[in-house]
Amino acid sequence: MLRTEGIRKTFPGVVALDGVDFDLRAGEVHVLLGENGAGKSTLIKVLSGAYRADAGRVLREGQAVRISDAEAAEKLGIATIHQEFNLVPQLSIAENIFLGRQPRRLGMVDRKKMEADAKVLLERVGVTAPPRTPVGKLGIAGRQMVEIAKALSLRTRVLIMDEPTAVLTSEEVDRLFAIVRRLRCEGVGIVFITHHLEEIPAIGDRVTVLRDGRSVGQVPATTPQDELVRLMVGRSIEQQYPRETVKAEDAVASAAPLLRVSGLRRQGVFEDISFEVRAGEVVGIAGLVGAGRTEVVRAVFGADAYDAGRVEVAGKRLPGGDVWASHTVGLGLVPEDRKGQGLLPDASVSDNLGLVSMREASKGGLVDRGGLRKDAARIADRLGVRMAGLDQHVRTLSGGNQQKVVIGKWLLAKSRVLILDEPTRGIDVGAKVEIYQLINELTASGHAVLMISSDLPEVLGMSDRVLVMSQGRIAGELTAREATQDAVMALAVGTSAPGSTSEMEDSPRGH
Numbered sequence: 416m417l418r419t420e421g422i423r424k425t426f427p428g429v430v431a432l433d434g435v436d437f438d439l440r441a442g443e444v445h446v447l448l449g450e451n452g453a454g455k456s457t458l459i460k461v462l463s464g465a466y467r468a469d470a471g472r473v474l475r476e477g478q479a480v481r482i483s484d485a486e487a488a489e490k491l492g493i494a495t496i497h498q499e500f501n502l503v504p505q506l507s508i509a510e511n512i513f514l515g516r517q518p519r520r521l522g523m524v525d526r527k528k529m530e531a532d533a534k535v536l537l538e539r540v541g542v543t544a545p546p547r548t549p550v551g552k553l554g555i556a557g558r559q560m561v562e563i564a565k566a567l568s569l570r571t572r573v574l575i576m577d578e579p580t581a582v583l584t585s586e587e588v589d590r591l592f593a594i595v596r597r598l599r600c601e602g603v604g605i606v607f608i609t610h611h612l613e614e615i616p617a618i619g620d621r622v623t624v625l626r627d628g629r630s631v632g633q634v635p636a637t638t639p640q641d642e643l644v645r646l647m648v649g650r651s652i653e654q655q656y657p658r659e660t661v662k663a664e665d666a667v668a669s670a671a672p673l674l675r676v677s678g679l680r681r682q683g684v685f686e687d688i689s690f691e692v693r694a695g696e697v698v699g700i701a702g703l704v705g706a707g708r709t710e711v712v713r714a715v716f717g718a719d720a721y722d723a724g725r726v727e728v729a730g731k732r733l734p735g736g737d738v739w740a741s742h743t744v745g746l747g748l749v750p751e752d753r754k755g756q757g758l759l760p761d762a763s764v765s766d767n768l769g770l771v772s773m774r775e776a777s778k779g780g781l782v783d784r785g786g787l788r789k790d791a792a793r794i795a796d797r798l799g800v801r802m803a804g805l806d807q808h809v810r811t812l813s814g815g816n817q818q819k820v821v822i823g824k825w826l827l828a829k830s831r832v833l834i835l836d837e838p839t840r841g842i843d844v845g846a847k848v849e850i851y852q853l854i855n856e857l858t859a860s861g862h863a864v865l866m867i868s869s870d871l872p873e874v875l876g877m878s879d880r881v882l883v884m885s886q887g888r889i890a891g892e893l894t895a896r897e898a899t900q901d902a903v904m905a906l907a908v909g910t911s912a913p914g915s916t917s918e919m920e921d922s923p924r925g926h
Protein backbone atom coordinates (compact mmCIF):
# COMPACT_ATOMS: atom_id res chain seq x y z
CA MET A 416 0.00 0.00 0.00
CA LEU A 417 2.97 2.28 0.61
CA ARG A 418 6.38 1.77 -0.90
CA THR A 419 9.61 3.65 -1.37
CA GLU A 420 12.23 3.08 -4.02
CA GLY A 421 15.77 4.34 -3.80
CA ILE A 422 15.09 7.19 -1.39
CA ARG A 423 18.13 9.36 -0.91
CA LYS A 424 18.47 12.29 1.44
CA THR A 425 21.61 14.19 2.31
CA PHE A 426 22.42 16.95 4.75
CA PRO A 427 25.65 18.95 4.77
CA GLY A 428 28.35 16.37 5.44
CA VAL A 429 25.89 13.50 6.03
CA VAL A 430 24.19 10.99 3.79
CA ALA A 431 21.15 10.26 5.96
CA LEU A 432 19.44 7.96 3.45
CA ASP A 433 21.32 6.23 0.71
CA GLY A 434 18.78 4.57 -1.58
CA VAL A 435 16.20 3.08 0.77
CA ASP A 436 13.58 0.60 -0.47
CA PHE A 437 10.81 0.00 2.01
CA ASP A 438 7.31 -1.34 1.75
CA LEU A 439 4.32 -1.38 4.04
CA ARG A 440 1.28 -3.62 3.68
CA ALA A 441 -2.24 -2.89 4.83
CA GLY A 442 -2.90 -4.45 8.24
CA GLU A 443 0.72 -4.98 9.28
CA VAL A 444 3.00 -3.50 11.89
CA HIS A 445 6.30 -2.93 10.18
CA VAL A 446 9.14 -2.23 12.60
CA LEU A 447 11.91 0.09 11.52
CA LEU A 448 15.07 -0.78 13.37
CA GLY A 449 18.53 0.75 13.40
CA GLU A 450 21.23 2.41 15.46
CA ASN A 451 21.01 6.03 16.50
CA GLY A 452 21.50 8.08 13.36
CA ALA A 453 20.79 5.18 10.97
CA GLY A 454 18.13 7.28 9.21
CA LYS A 455 14.84 6.03 10.68
CA SER A 456 13.39 9.43 11.53
CA THR A 457 14.61 10.87 8.26
CA LEU A 458 12.82 8.16 6.29
CA ILE A 459 9.54 8.77 8.03
CA LYS A 460 9.96 12.51 7.64
CA VAL A 461 10.16 11.92 3.90
CA LEU A 462 6.97 9.84 4.11
CA SER A 463 5.18 12.49 6.13
CA GLY A 464 6.17 15.43 3.96
CA ALA A 465 8.52 17.05 6.47
CA TYR A 466 11.54 16.49 4.20
CA ARG A 467 11.84 16.28 0.43
CA ALA A 468 13.99 13.41 -0.78
CA ASP A 469 16.91 14.25 -3.07
CA ALA A 470 16.15 11.19 -5.17
CA GLY A 471 13.87 8.17 -5.29
CA ARG A 472 10.12 7.63 -5.35
CA VAL A 473 7.26 7.10 -2.96
CA LEU A 474 4.37 4.98 -4.22
CA ARG A 475 0.91 4.85 -2.68
CA GLU A 476 -1.25 1.98 -3.97
CA GLY A 477 1.20 1.59 -6.82
CA GLN A 478 1.02 5.23 -7.92
CA ALA A 479 4.01 7.53 -7.60
CA VAL A 480 3.05 10.41 -5.33
CA ARG A 481 4.58 13.69 -4.26
CA ILE A 482 4.43 14.32 -0.56
CA SER A 483 5.46 17.94 -0.47
CA ASP A 484 4.07 18.80 2.96
CA ALA A 485 2.06 17.51 5.91
CA GLU A 486 -1.20 18.33 4.19
CA ALA A 487 -0.27 16.22 1.16
CA ALA A 488 0.54 13.31 3.49
CA GLU A 489 -2.80 13.78 5.22
CA LYS A 490 -4.63 13.61 1.90
CA LEU A 491 -2.90 10.30 1.22
CA GLY A 492 -4.10 8.98 4.57
CA ILE A 493 -0.65 9.11 6.17
CA ALA A 494 -0.39 10.31 9.76
CA THR A 495 2.80 10.54 11.78
CA ILE A 496 3.52 10.72 15.46
CA HIS A 497 7.00 12.21 15.63
CA GLN A 498 9.68 11.78 18.26
CA GLU A 499 8.82 15.33 19.28
CA PHE A 500 5.11 15.77 19.53
CA ASN A 501 3.38 18.37 17.43
CA LEU A 502 0.60 19.34 19.82
CA VAL A 503 -0.01 22.87 21.09
CA PRO A 504 0.08 22.64 24.90
CA GLN A 505 -2.08 25.72 25.52
CA LEU A 506 -4.94 24.48 23.34
CA SER A 507 -7.49 21.95 24.49
CA ILE A 508 -7.47 18.31 23.50
CA ALA A 509 -10.40 18.91 21.12
CA GLU A 510 -8.75 21.95 19.55
CA ASN A 511 -5.57 20.01 18.98
CA ILE A 512 -7.37 17.11 17.37
CA PHE A 513 -9.25 19.37 14.98
CA LEU A 514 -6.60 22.05 14.56
CA GLY A 515 -7.13 23.89 11.28
CA ARG A 516 -10.30 21.96 10.43
CA GLN A 517 -12.69 22.72 13.26
CA PRO A 518 -16.33 22.00 12.46
CA ARG A 519 -18.12 25.27 11.71
CA ARG A 520 -21.66 26.47 12.03
CA LEU A 521 -22.83 29.80 10.69
CA GLY A 522 -19.21 30.79 10.20
CA MET A 523 -18.29 30.11 13.82
CA VAL A 524 -16.34 27.19 15.25
CA ASP A 525 -18.94 24.69 16.44
CA ARG A 526 -17.43 23.93 19.84
CA LYS A 527 -20.19 21.61 20.90
CA LYS A 528 -19.78 19.40 17.87
CA MET A 529 -15.99 19.57 18.05
CA GLU A 530 -15.99 18.48 21.68
CA ALA A 531 -18.58 15.76 21.11
CA ASP A 532 -16.57 14.38 18.18
CA ALA A 533 -13.39 14.56 20.23
CA LYS A 534 -15.06 12.66 23.05
CA VAL A 535 -15.90 9.76 20.74
CA LEU A 536 -12.31 9.61 19.49
CA LEU A 537 -10.88 9.83 23.00
CA GLU A 538 -13.04 6.92 24.09
CA ARG A 539 -11.56 4.84 21.28
CA VAL A 540 -8.05 5.39 22.65
CA GLY A 541 -9.06 5.14 26.29
CA VAL A 542 -8.49 8.76 27.36
CA THR A 543 -10.88 9.81 30.11
CA ALA A 544 -9.86 13.48 30.37
CA PRO A 545 -12.58 15.87 29.14
CA PRO A 546 -12.00 17.23 25.60
CA ARG A 547 -11.63 20.76 27.03
CA THR A 548 -8.54 19.87 29.03
CA PRO A 549 -5.48 21.80 27.84
CA VAL A 550 -3.02 19.34 26.30
CA GLY A 551 -0.26 20.79 28.47
CA LYS A 552 -1.98 19.26 31.50
CA LEU A 553 -1.64 15.73 30.13
CA GLY A 554 1.27 13.41 30.75
CA ILE A 555 3.32 12.04 27.92
CA ALA A 556 1.17 8.94 27.43
CA GLY A 557 -1.93 11.11 27.34
CA ARG A 558 -0.44 13.36 24.69
CA GLN A 559 0.49 10.39 22.60
CA MET A 560 -3.06 9.11 22.80
CA VAL A 561 -4.31 12.53 21.68
CA GLU A 562 -1.99 12.28 18.68
CA ILE A 563 -3.45 8.87 17.90
CA ALA A 564 -7.00 10.20 18.33
CA LYS A 565 -6.08 12.93 15.87
CA ALA A 566 -4.79 10.35 13.42
CA LEU A 567 -8.04 8.41 13.77
CA SER A 568 -10.06 11.54 13.03
CA LEU A 569 -8.15 11.90 9.77
CA ARG A 570 -9.23 8.42 8.66
CA THR A 571 -5.63 7.41 8.58
CA ARG A 572 -4.60 4.35 6.55
CA VAL A 573 -0.91 4.62 7.33
CA LEU A 574 0.12 5.41 10.89
CA ILE A 575 3.79 6.11 11.52
CA MET A 576 5.10 6.13 15.07
CA ASP A 577 8.61 7.25 15.94
CA GLU A 578 9.70 5.60 19.20
CA PRO A 579 6.27 5.77 20.81
CA THR A 580 7.23 3.50 23.70
CA ALA A 581 10.45 5.28 24.67
CA VAL A 582 8.69 7.35 27.30
CA LEU A 583 5.87 5.04 28.37
CA THR A 584 5.44 2.86 31.44
CA SER A 585 4.88 -0.84 30.81
CA GLU A 586 1.17 -0.44 31.52
CA GLU A 587 0.95 2.39 29.02
CA VAL A 588 2.83 0.28 26.50
CA ASP A 589 0.24 -2.47 26.92
CA ARG A 590 -2.53 0.03 26.28
CA LEU A 591 -0.76 1.40 23.22
CA PHE A 592 -0.24 -2.11 21.87
CA ALA A 593 -3.93 -2.89 22.30
CA ILE A 594 -4.82 0.15 20.21
CA VAL A 595 -2.18 -0.65 17.61
CA ARG A 596 -3.53 -4.21 17.30
CA ARG A 597 -7.04 -2.91 16.83
CA LEU A 598 -5.92 -0.53 14.10
CA ARG A 599 -4.05 -3.35 12.42
CA CYS A 600 -7.24 -5.42 12.39
CA GLU A 601 -8.98 -2.49 10.74
CA GLY A 602 -6.43 -2.70 7.94
CA VAL A 603 -4.27 0.26 8.91
CA GLY A 604 -0.61 -0.13 7.99
CA ILE A 605 1.66 0.85 10.86
CA VAL A 606 5.32 1.83 10.81
CA PHE A 607 6.76 1.39 14.26
CA ILE A 608 10.18 2.56 15.44
CA THR A 609 11.64 1.27 18.69
CA HIS A 610 14.95 0.57 20.41
CA HIS A 611 13.32 -1.99 22.69
CA LEU A 612 14.00 -5.24 20.92
CA GLU A 613 11.73 -7.25 23.20
CA GLU A 614 8.75 -5.31 21.85
CA ILE A 615 9.33 -6.52 18.32
CA PRO A 616 7.86 -10.04 18.55
CA ALA A 617 5.06 -8.67 20.75
CA ILE A 618 3.78 -6.11 18.27
CA GLY A 619 5.55 -6.48 14.93
CA ASP A 620 4.95 -8.47 11.77
CA ARG A 621 8.02 -7.60 9.71
CA VAL A 622 11.21 -5.70 10.47
CA THR A 623 13.31 -3.57 8.16
CA VAL A 624 16.78 -2.85 9.48
CA LEU A 625 18.55 0.36 8.48
CA ARG A 626 22.26 0.82 8.82
CA ASP A 627 24.08 3.97 7.74
CA GLY A 628 21.15 5.08 5.63
CA ARG A 629 20.70 1.78 3.81
CA SER A 630 18.28 -1.04 4.26
CA VAL A 631 20.39 -4.05 5.23
CA GLY A 632 17.61 -6.55 5.52
CA GLN A 633 13.96 -7.31 5.92
CA VAL A 634 13.15 -10.10 8.35
CA PRO A 635 10.13 -11.47 10.23
CA ALA A 636 9.43 -10.03 13.69
CA THR A 637 10.06 -13.47 15.17
CA THR A 638 13.77 -13.21 14.28
CA PRO A 639 15.91 -13.85 17.40
CA GLN A 640 17.23 -10.74 19.15
CA ASP A 641 20.91 -11.48 18.66
CA GLU A 642 20.29 -11.83 14.94
CA LEU A 643 18.52 -8.44 14.90
CA VAL A 644 21.41 -6.91 16.80
CA ARG A 645 23.90 -8.31 14.34
CA LEU A 646 21.97 -6.84 11.43
CA MET A 647 21.68 -3.53 13.20
CA VAL A 648 25.21 -2.94 14.44
CA GLY A 649 27.09 -5.24 12.09
CA ARG A 650 28.53 -7.34 14.91
CA SER A 651 27.19 -9.34 17.83
CA ILE A 652 27.15 -8.03 21.36
CA GLU A 653 28.60 -10.54 23.77
CA GLN A 654 27.76 -8.97 27.05
CA GLN A 655 24.88 -6.55 27.31
CA TYR A 656 25.61 -5.68 30.97
CA PRO A 657 29.34 -5.63 31.53
CA ARG A 658 29.29 -4.98 35.29
CA GLU A 659 31.61 -7.11 37.39
CA THR A 660 29.43 -7.11 40.45
CA VAL A 661 31.21 -9.62 42.60
CA LYS A 662 34.56 -7.94 42.31
CA ALA A 663 32.96 -4.58 42.96
CA GLU A 664 31.24 -5.91 46.07
CA ASP A 665 34.48 -6.89 47.75
CA ALA A 666 36.26 -3.68 46.92
CA VAL A 667 33.35 -1.52 47.91
CA ALA A 668 32.38 -3.04 51.24
CA SER A 669 35.02 -1.08 53.10
CA ALA A 670 34.90 2.09 51.01
CA ALA A 671 33.71 5.34 52.50
CA PRO A 672 30.18 6.49 51.69
CA LEU A 673 30.39 9.31 49.16
CA LEU A 674 26.70 10.08 49.22
CA ARG A 675 24.71 9.75 52.43
CA VAL A 676 21.01 10.56 52.54
CA SER A 677 19.19 10.35 55.85
CA GLY A 678 15.53 10.80 56.73
CA LEU A 679 14.73 12.80 53.65
CA ARG A 680 11.10 13.82 53.49
CA ARG A 681 8.94 15.99 51.33
CA GLN A 682 5.38 16.30 52.48
CA GLY A 683 3.06 14.15 50.41
CA VAL A 684 5.80 13.13 47.96
CA PHE A 685 8.33 10.94 49.75
CA GLU A 686 9.38 10.18 53.32
CA ASP A 687 11.88 8.32 55.38
CA ILE A 688 14.44 8.12 52.59
CA SER A 689 17.80 6.94 53.89
CA PHE A 690 20.58 5.29 51.92
CA GLU A 691 24.26 5.48 51.13
CA VAL A 692 26.29 5.15 47.97
CA ARG A 693 29.92 4.23 48.53
CA ALA A 694 32.92 4.97 46.37
CA GLY A 695 33.09 2.47 43.54
CA GLU A 696 29.45 1.51 43.75
CA VAL A 697 26.54 1.60 41.36
CA VAL A 698 23.28 1.76 43.27
CA GLY A 699 20.12 1.34 41.24
CA ILE A 700 16.71 2.70 42.14
CA ALA A 701 13.87 0.62 40.80
CA GLY A 702 10.16 1.19 41.17
CA LEU A 703 7.02 1.88 39.26
CA VAL A 704 6.51 5.26 37.64
CA GLY A 705 5.03 7.53 40.28
CA ALA A 706 6.89 5.81 43.12
CA GLY A 707 8.81 9.03 43.70
CA ARG A 708 12.21 8.09 42.32
CA THR A 709 12.79 11.19 40.22
CA GLU A 710 11.44 13.41 43.00
CA VAL A 711 13.91 11.93 45.47
CA VAL A 712 16.98 12.34 43.29
CA ARG A 713 16.00 15.88 42.33
CA ALA A 714 15.79 16.74 46.04
CA VAL A 715 19.11 15.02 46.73
CA PHE A 716 20.71 17.02 43.95
CA GLY A 717 19.19 20.29 45.13
CA ALA A 718 16.97 20.88 42.13
CA ASP A 719 13.94 20.74 44.45
CA ALA A 720 13.61 21.57 48.13
CA TYR A 721 12.75 19.08 50.87
CA ASP A 722 11.10 19.43 54.28
CA ALA A 723 13.33 17.35 56.49
CA GLY A 724 16.41 15.17 56.46
CA ARG A 725 19.98 15.65 55.31
CA VAL A 726 22.18 15.01 52.31
CA GLU A 727 25.94 14.65 52.65
CA VAL A 728 28.55 14.29 49.95
CA ALA A 729 31.90 13.02 51.18
CA GLY A 730 30.95 14.01 54.70
CA LYS A 731 29.91 17.53 53.78
CA ARG A 732 26.31 18.50 54.39
CA LEU A 733 24.53 20.17 51.48
CA PRO A 734 22.25 23.11 52.23
CA GLY A 735 19.28 21.73 50.23
CA GLY A 736 17.62 23.31 47.23
CA ASP A 737 20.97 24.63 46.04
CA VAL A 738 22.26 23.23 42.77
CA TRP A 739 25.47 25.25 42.91
CA ALA A 740 26.40 23.73 46.21
CA SER A 741 26.05 20.33 44.54
CA HIS A 742 28.29 21.35 41.66
CA THR A 743 30.89 22.54 44.11
CA VAL A 744 31.13 19.23 45.95
CA GLY A 745 31.05 17.19 42.73
CA LEU A 746 27.48 15.93 42.71
CA GLY A 747 25.98 15.70 39.22
CA LEU A 748 22.52 14.85 37.95
CA VAL A 749 21.59 13.77 34.44
CA PRO A 750 17.86 14.49 34.48
CA GLU A 751 15.11 12.38 33.04
CA ASP A 752 13.85 15.23 30.90
CA ARG A 753 17.02 15.94 28.99
CA LYS A 754 15.60 17.93 26.14
CA GLY A 755 14.88 21.06 28.12
CA GLN A 756 17.79 20.70 30.46
CA GLY A 757 21.35 21.24 29.61
CA LEU A 758 21.58 20.92 25.83
CA LEU A 759 22.51 24.02 23.86
CA PRO A 760 20.88 23.07 20.57
CA ASP A 761 22.62 25.72 18.50
CA ALA A 762 26.06 25.04 19.89
CA SER A 763 28.44 22.42 18.53
CA VAL A 764 28.79 18.84 19.69
CA SER A 765 32.21 19.57 21.17
CA ASP A 766 31.03 22.65 23.08
CA ASN A 767 28.10 20.72 24.50
CA LEU A 768 30.28 17.82 25.51
CA GLY A 769 32.74 20.15 27.19
CA LEU A 770 30.11 22.22 28.99
CA VAL A 771 30.34 20.74 32.46
CA SER A 772 34.05 19.96 32.38
CA MET A 773 34.77 23.48 31.25
CA ARG A 774 32.93 24.93 34.21
CA GLU A 775 35.03 22.74 36.46
CA ALA A 776 38.25 23.43 34.62
CA SER A 777 37.77 27.18 34.53
CA LYS A 778 37.56 27.38 38.29
CA GLY A 779 41.33 27.40 38.34
CA GLY A 780 41.48 30.25 35.81
CA LEU A 781 42.83 28.88 32.54
CA VAL A 782 40.82 26.53 30.34
CA ASP A 783 42.63 23.94 28.30
CA ARG A 784 40.40 24.19 25.24
CA GLY A 785 42.51 21.85 23.15
CA GLY A 786 42.40 19.23 25.86
CA LEU A 787 38.66 19.56 26.22
CA ARG A 788 38.19 19.11 22.52
CA LYS A 789 40.35 16.03 22.53
CA ASP A 790 38.29 14.58 25.39
CA ALA A 791 35.09 15.47 23.54
CA ALA A 792 36.36 13.68 20.43
CA ARG A 793 37.26 10.62 22.47
CA ILE A 794 33.91 10.32 24.18
CA ALA A 795 31.95 11.04 21.00
CA ASP A 796 33.90 8.27 19.34
CA ARG A 797 33.30 5.78 22.13
CA LEU A 798 29.59 6.47 22.25
CA GLY A 799 29.45 6.36 18.46
CA VAL A 800 27.88 9.78 18.11
CA ARG A 801 26.90 9.86 14.46
CA MET A 802 27.76 13.31 13.18
CA ALA A 803 29.38 15.19 10.33
CA GLY A 804 32.02 16.43 12.79
CA LEU A 805 32.53 17.89 16.24
CA ASP A 806 31.35 21.27 14.98
CA GLN A 807 27.92 20.04 13.92
CA HIS A 808 25.10 21.72 15.82
CA VAL A 809 23.46 19.44 18.34
CA ARG A 810 20.03 20.43 17.01
CA THR A 811 20.66 18.51 13.80
CA LEU A 812 21.74 15.27 15.48
CA SER A 813 19.31 12.36 15.61
CA GLY A 814 17.30 11.93 18.81
CA GLY A 815 19.48 9.22 20.28
CA ASN A 816 22.69 11.02 19.40
CA GLN A 817 21.48 14.11 21.27
CA GLN A 818 20.94 11.87 24.29
CA LYS A 819 24.45 10.52 23.94
CA VAL A 820 25.80 14.06 24.05
CA VAL A 821 23.99 14.85 27.31
CA ILE A 822 25.16 11.65 28.97
CA GLY A 823 28.62 12.02 27.47
CA LYS A 824 29.15 15.48 28.87
CA TRP A 825 28.46 14.24 32.40
CA LEU A 826 30.58 11.15 32.02
CA LEU A 827 33.34 13.43 30.78
CA ALA A 828 32.94 15.76 33.74
CA LYS A 829 33.71 12.87 36.10
CA SER A 830 31.50 14.06 38.94
CA ARG A 831 32.44 12.45 42.23
CA VAL A 832 28.86 11.28 42.64
CA LEU A 833 26.81 11.00 39.50
CA ILE A 834 23.05 10.54 39.52
CA LEU A 835 21.61 9.19 36.28
CA ASP A 836 17.85 9.32 35.72
CA GLU A 837 16.89 6.94 32.89
CA PRO A 838 20.32 7.19 31.25
CA THR A 839 19.77 4.99 28.21
CA ARG A 840 16.31 6.02 27.07
CA GLY A 841 16.26 6.27 23.27
CA ILE A 842 19.82 4.94 22.97
CA ASP A 843 20.61 1.99 20.72
CA VAL A 844 21.87 -1.36 22.04
CA GLY A 845 25.47 -0.85 20.98
CA ALA A 846 25.84 2.58 22.55
CA LYS A 847 24.18 1.36 25.75
CA VAL A 848 27.03 -1.04 26.31
CA GLU A 849 29.52 1.80 25.90
CA ILE A 850 27.64 3.87 28.48
CA TYR A 851 27.81 0.94 30.88
CA GLN A 852 31.55 0.61 30.26
CA LEU A 853 32.03 4.29 31.02
CA ILE A 854 30.04 3.85 34.24
CA ASN A 855 32.36 0.97 35.12
CA GLU A 856 35.40 3.13 34.49
CA LEU A 857 34.03 5.89 36.69
CA THR A 858 33.37 3.56 39.60
CA ALA A 859 36.66 1.75 39.09
CA SER A 860 38.39 5.06 39.72
CA GLY A 861 36.48 5.62 42.94
CA HIS A 862 33.43 7.54 41.83
CA ALA A 863 29.90 6.66 42.90
CA VAL A 864 26.86 6.26 40.66
CA LEU A 865 23.18 6.33 41.58
CA MET A 866 20.99 5.21 38.71
CA ILE A 867 17.24 5.28 38.19
CA SER A 868 15.93 3.12 35.43
CA SER A 869 12.56 1.73 34.44
CA ASP A 870 14.39 -0.83 32.35
CA LEU A 871 14.51 -3.64 34.90
CA PRO A 872 17.13 -5.78 33.13
CA GLU A 873 19.35 -2.69 33.07
CA VAL A 874 18.96 -2.04 36.81
CA LEU A 875 19.57 -5.69 37.60
CA GLY A 876 22.46 -5.97 35.19
CA MET A 877 24.34 -2.86 36.28
CA SER A 878 23.66 -2.30 39.99
CA ASP A 879 25.70 -3.56 42.93
CA ARG A 880 22.70 -2.85 45.13
CA VAL A 881 19.11 -2.06 44.24
CA LEU A 882 16.81 0.20 46.23
CA VAL A 883 13.18 -0.42 45.42
CA MET A 884 10.80 2.48 45.88
CA SER A 885 7.09 2.21 46.32
CA GLN A 886 4.70 5.03 47.10
CA GLY A 887 7.29 7.53 48.18
CA ARG A 888 9.24 5.16 50.41
CA ILE A 889 12.12 2.78 50.08
CA ALA A 890 10.28 -0.51 50.24
CA GLY A 891 13.44 -2.56 50.41
CA GLU A 892 17.07 -2.96 49.46
CA LEU A 893 18.49 -5.91 47.57
CA THR A 894 22.04 -6.94 46.87
CA ALA A 895 22.98 -7.75 43.28
CA ARG A 896 22.62 -11.41 44.15
CA GLU A 897 19.16 -11.06 45.69
CA ALA A 898 17.85 -8.72 43.05
CA THR A 899 15.75 -10.73 40.64
CA GLN A 900 12.94 -9.43 38.50
CA ASP A 901 10.40 -11.06 40.83
CA ALA A 902 11.99 -9.79 44.01
CA VAL A 903 12.07 -6.23 42.71
CA MET A 904 8.51 -6.31 41.40
CA ALA A 905 7.20 -7.75 44.65
CA LEU A 906 8.64 -4.80 46.54
CA ALA A 907 7.64 -2.27 43.90
CA VAL A 908 3.95 -3.17 43.93
CA GLY A 909 3.84 -3.76 47.69
CA THR A 910 1.27 -1.56 49.37
CA SER A 911 2.82 -1.21 52.78
CA ALA A 912 0.92 1.30 54.87
CA PRO A 913 2.89 4.41 55.85
CA GLY A 914 4.41 4.03 59.27
CA SER A 915 5.01 0.29 59.13
CA THR A 916 8.58 -0.30 58.15
CA SER A 917 8.49 -3.96 59.16
CA GLU A 918 6.55 -4.88 56.04
CA MET A 919 9.69 -4.73 53.95
CA GLU A 920 10.46 -8.42 54.07
CA ASP A 921 6.88 -9.38 53.63
CA SER A 922 6.93 -9.16 49.88
CA PRO A 923 4.65 -11.12 47.55
CA ARG A 924 1.33 -10.88 49.38
CA GLY A 925 -0.70 -12.31 46.55
CA HIS A 926 0.26 -9.74 43.91
Ligand SMILES: Nc1ncnc2c1ncn2[C@@H]1O[C@H](COP(=O)(O)OP(=O)(O)OP(=O)(O)O)[C@@H](O)[C@H]1O
Pocket residue numbers: 426427429430431449450451452453454455456457458801802803811812813814815816841
Ligand atom coordinates in the same frame (compact mmCIF):
# COMPACT_ATOMS: atom_id res chain seq x y z
N1 LIG B 1 18.21 18.66 9.78
C1 LIG B 1 19.34 17.96 9.73
N2 LIG B 1 20.52 18.55 9.44
C2 LIG B 1 21.67 17.85 9.40
N3 LIG B 1 21.76 16.53 9.62
C3 LIG B 1 20.62 15.88 9.92
C4 LIG B 1 19.36 16.55 10.00
N4 LIG B 1 18.42 15.63 10.30
C5 LIG B 1 19.06 14.45 10.42
N5 LIG B 1 20.39 14.61 10.18
C6 LIG B 1 21.39 13.52 10.20
O1 LIG B 1 20.91 12.41 9.49
C7 LIG B 1 21.30 11.19 10.12
C8 LIG B 1 20.10 10.32 10.37
O2 LIG B 1 19.32 10.89 11.40
P1 LIG B 1 17.92 10.30 11.87
O3 LIG B 1 17.32 11.32 12.77
O4 LIG B 1 17.15 9.86 10.71
O5 LIG B 1 18.39 9.03 12.73
P2 LIG B 1 17.51 7.95 13.51
O6 LIG B 1 17.73 6.64 12.85
O7 LIG B 1 16.12 8.43 13.66
O8 LIG B 1 18.25 7.90 14.94
P3 LIG B 1 17.70 7.86 16.47
O9 LIG B 1 17.56 6.42 16.82
O10 LIG B 1 18.83 8.46 17.24
O11 LIG B 1 16.46 8.65 16.56
C9 LIG B 1 22.05 11.60 11.38
O12 LIG B 1 23.42 11.52 11.11
C10 LIG B 1 21.64 13.03 11.62
O13 LIG B 1 22.65 13.76 12.25
Ligand SMILES: [Mg+2]
Pocket residue numbers: 455456457498577813814815
Ligand atom coordinates in the same frame (compact mmCIF):
# COMPACT_ATOMS: atom_id res chain seq x y z
MG1 LIG C 1 15.01 9.12 15.32
